Amino acid sequence: MPQRNRREVVRFLVAARQCEIENLKHLLEAGRLVLSITGLVHRLQRERGASNLFLGSGGQCYGEQLQDYQDAATQAERELRARLGGWLEHTQCPHGCARFFARIATALHGLAGLPELREQVRARSIAVTAVMTGFNDLIRDLLAVVFEAADSAADPQISRALVALFNFMQGKELAGQERAIGAAGFSQGGFDDSLRQALLHRIDAQERSFEVFADFCDPQSRAAWQQVAASPHTSEVERLRRIACTRTLSGADGMETAQAWFAHTTHRIDAMKRVEEGLEAHLEGLCESRIEAAGSELAAADAPTAGFAALALAAAGPFATLFPDAQTEADGEARSPVLAAGIGAPLSGRSVMDLVHQQSRRLQAMEDELHAARKALAERKVIERAKALLMKHRGLSEDEAHRFLRQTTMNQNRRLAEVAESVVSMAEMLG
């Protein structure tokens, strides 16, 4: 093999590695952005609850707390915006960036409406349901940014951590919505059909989210979650859920049950917050260890490369530490044939072949590791899309669309994702 041809092979191998590093840089930035969003979402959830109580009490209670919560949310929003400021300065266009940026734009658009919503709450010129919808939509748009970050992640470990975090945040948000729906139902003495359907939808979707979370989270978070699931508050919530679905309550009973419901669900959600903090710490730790490991490699990739020898060295040498897991597979072999041959030494055909094989094994190992996370995200995407299509074409509400999918799943004894896939394929065929 002529030297010229060997060098061309190595140039493309190096380019591939540089792309990976660029993508990793973006992923780390996205991870930090997600952590800002987690903080903001939690504060908005608190503010939503306090806003409801403030309005429910005719402005008599929770006024001071509401102000504190609003200030905390505003502070979190400021931090998020500061972090976002850096994003537009990147000249690179990472994988999936168009959707990611579009999601951010949507979330920012939602945030821009927050001051007006708050004014209306203060003036008590808005209905509780409208406040709920306002906060729910905003939180949904913020969660969509987290989903997109997970969906474009090409690092197996960070990808898993993001899938776990997204699903946990989603589950916690659904638990918050369930709390509000239950409080409304119990305090009015019972649940009509549409309220019951809304409740069941939140319970069911919550379980699905927590299942996916448990499949992808770190062991500590899984253990922490099992503790939450085994707590007496969770059993109380289960008991009250059953009552909500089956019984009508008398007036006094209703208010008492509503208070019990609110107390237990709040305990449960607070416990969730602690699990979420563990997930955040895990993600943060992953990002930091990646940055540390990549430190010198990123610097090397940024520096103007001093000719081919440096490129070949970079291809085989320091970058290898970036992906310790995949590297172990190649442990039995000479680690860096180009490096061993000495800088500037001619490349043998054999050493180039080793490089090519190492790289493709490493990329395949990463693909394999990413497979499960990608599948979980793809299934979620297709389920959401099927719901949206059912809402559009059949004029269903979101709760009804959800029920339709669940019932079809049970009737046909198939997986939810399969049924959703059929709905999406049908919609494609019908145009």
Next chain:
Amino acid sequence: MPQRNRREVVRFLVAARQCEIENLKHLLEAGRLVLSITGLVHRLQRERGASNLFLGSGGQCYGEQLQDYQDAATQAERELRARLGGWLEHTQCPHGCARFFARIATALHGLAGLPELREQVRARSIAVTAVMTGFNDLIRDLLAVVFEAADSAADPQISRALVALFNFMQGKELAGQERAIGAAGFSQGGFDDSLRQALLHRIDAQERSFEVFADFCDPQSRAAWQQVAASPHTSEVERLRRIACTRTLSGADGMETAQAWFAHTTHRIDAMKRVEEGLEAHLEGLCESRIEAAGSELAAADAPTAGFAALALAAAGPFATLFPDAQTEADGEARSPVLAAGIGAPLSGRSVMDLVHQQSRRLQAMEDELHAARKALAERKVIERAKALLMKHRGLSEDEAHRFLRQTTMNQNRRLAEVAESVVSMAEMLG
């Protein structure tokens, strides 16, 4: 909504659009690269056939033709390398680029071995099977680049064209391998188990490839393909396939049948080449019309943006023509509220909301259009991965792995992709 907040929303919308344009630029480059690869693969297929005949005739025949074919392939290789030269100068890192570059490196590595293979053919110091393996592997690596280009395409129409072209090339390559296997079997008077399995694998995989091609190709190509399928050569090939699977032939019969087999399969493959040319022309036309439509938009995106007004204008204005299909959905509405408001005029909350909604509708429409192409590629990927895992963990040959998957599919009455998915999931669980 404060002006400052509105502007931030629009900045992210513009960034999203710029990412799309960057991705489109890369896709067009990848499309041109694919066209170079198509040409090279066809020439290598011809050279492979002539090499076999040259060796089979003890060097007596086809010597001159072989030289011509080698020269043509070398010329096509030179064109491909010239095109590749430009790729490394991109500073941007498009979606999926790491895998794409790694595939190119692998293909270049294969090409670098070609001169040695040719010397061995000339010196008749190599077995026919080794020549076959050499060319088959090289063509497989070149096809993998085409697959990767299709897999990272984010434009629905170009993506469909690439899926159709890849599957057609794959089917044609399998038809070429089938021709060689059949020629070997008939000329030796019959097919043993392993040769028959190899033949059945090529027939079966060919059909699958052509089915996917027909699902994604343009109408002209589909019509052209139906003509090939209805030709008398195809029926003759079918008849000879049946003989190959069921009968043993006497010596003289064998040679005669081998010649008939070679003639009919060659006619069929030549007809395929004409369909392939149609697919190439279609892809080229798509790339060119995209470039034309995008011309001024790309220039606008490259120019240093003159402040926010230009950005907002760019977000709503000329770029819109880039995606005419998705645009029609929004036809009922004001097309470019920012543009209508005049350059530099303040953005109303309403116009920003329109922009946000337009963008997310457009991205969703693109996602929907891409869904089927993505699914076809994902299924192919999981089938190939399942085969590789079966070969590795069970020590099967590729033909045996293929047969295992097909039999399981039939026994369990499931789709091939589903069975493959189970194999991959199992392998993940077993580590």
